[in-house]
Structure formats: structure tokens, C-alpha cells
Amino acid sequence: MFIHMSDFSLRKFFSSFTTLGLVCLLISFDSASNIISQEVLNADKKHTIDYDASLFDILPYGSTSKINNKHIQHILEQLHAANFDLAIQYITQHASEIGTDPIVQELLGGALAKKGEITQAAETFEKIKLSHPLQYTALTKLGDIYLYQGKYSQAQAQFEDSARIAPSFRFNHQRLGKIYQQQGLKQKAIQSYERGLVGTA
Numbered sequence: 001m002f003i004h005m006s007d008f009s010l011r012k013f014f015s016s017f018t019t020l021g022l023v024c025l026l027i028s029f030d031s032a033s034n035i036i037s038q039e040v041l042n043a044d045k046k047h048t049i050d051y052d053a054s055l056f057d058i059l060p061y062g063s064t065s066k067i068n069n070k071h072i073q074h075i076l077e078q079l080h081a082a083n084f085d086l087a088i089q090y091i092t093q094h095a096s097e098i099g100t101d102p103i104v105q106e107l108l109g110g111a112l113a114k115k116g117e118i119t120q121a122a123e124t125f126e127k128i129k130l131s132h133p134l135q136y137t138a139l140t141k142l143g144d145i146y147l148y149q150g151k152y153s154q155a156q157a158q159f160e161d162s163a164r165i166a167p168s169f170r171f172n173h174q175r176l177g178k179i180y181q182q183q184g185l186k187q188k189a190i191q192s193y194e195r196g197l198v199g200t201a
Helices: 007-015 029-041 053-057 070-080 084-093 102-115 118-131 136-148 152-165 170-182 186-198
Strands: 002-004 026-028
Touching: 053 102, 053 136, 070 084, 070 102, 084 102, 102 118, 102 136, 118 136, 136 152, 136 170, 152 170, 170 186
Parallel strands: none
Antiparallel strands: 002 026
């Protein structure tokens, strides 16, 4: 089994969530696993977690089936252009048509998070969790907000719930690896990092 990852990029993964999969040099899974093990086991102080908000760019679960929806297209265009206020305004204006759609609500939560309105973003993802509990990407993004706030146990619960629904969604495993490493659970961290290498986006 092979993954898209250079030795340098894999090491950098431990300080950035977004490195995984961004380079095109091939190394074997065994080599990647060995590097992970060395980095985790040789850590001589408590691991700290550097937050990275890029997860909010991940498309919501189910969005590919609605990619031709004019509302979702417009919202995505605004988000890609970093026009967060315009995206939020559009969703608000068309609430009667699209307000309860979990994909739209997840995009709204992402826009709020990117804009720095963390409390409102968390509330939005919490509502999705209640109304659409299988919307695993929203659970992961809620976990990311808790991670940003330093609420590691709450973040862990969201990532674990999302991982139960979508075991191959690699972002959960990457973040759980960070949390387990921070807790000193090194073997568990290694296992999560390895699952994060071969999962899907």
C-alpha cells in the first residue's frame, strides 16, 4: 500500500493538520508508519496541539449529490472567494427555501467559523447534530471548534462519534491522534495517525 507523502511532509504533519495528502512523492505505508512511531514515541515532552481551521473547507457529507443546486453553488462560490458575510447573508435571505437543509446549515457553520464567530458556529453544528445525527462532517467540524477552544474531551467525543459513522474519514483519525498524543496515549495515537494516512477525505 502506498500513500502520497514525502518524508519531510509527514514529519511536518505533526505540526499541521493540512500537510497530509498535499505532496506527490510516494513512500510506502510501512515507511510512513515508522516515521509516525518515531515521532510519537520519541517525544520528550507533553504534546501540544496547533489548531488549523482548514477543515471548514471540507465539503459537507452529501453535498456532491446536490452540487448542481443553484443555492449551494452560489454559497460555495462565495465561500471559495472568502466572502463569508455574503454567504451568511444569502443563507439568511433564502431561509424559507433552504434553511433546514443540513448541507446548507453546515456551510453556514463553516462560514461563521471562518469569520471568527465561534459560538454561533458551534450552535449551528450542534443543531445539525440533533436534527441530522448522521451528518458526520458536521460532527467533525464541531469537534474542531472544541479543539480550537481547548476542550479536548468534548472534541474527542465528536471525532469518535463521527468516526463510528464514517470509519474511513481520515480527518477524525488525524485529530484523534493529536488528542491521544496530548494525553500521553502514544500507542493509541500511532494507531490513529496510521488510520489517518489511508482514509478518505
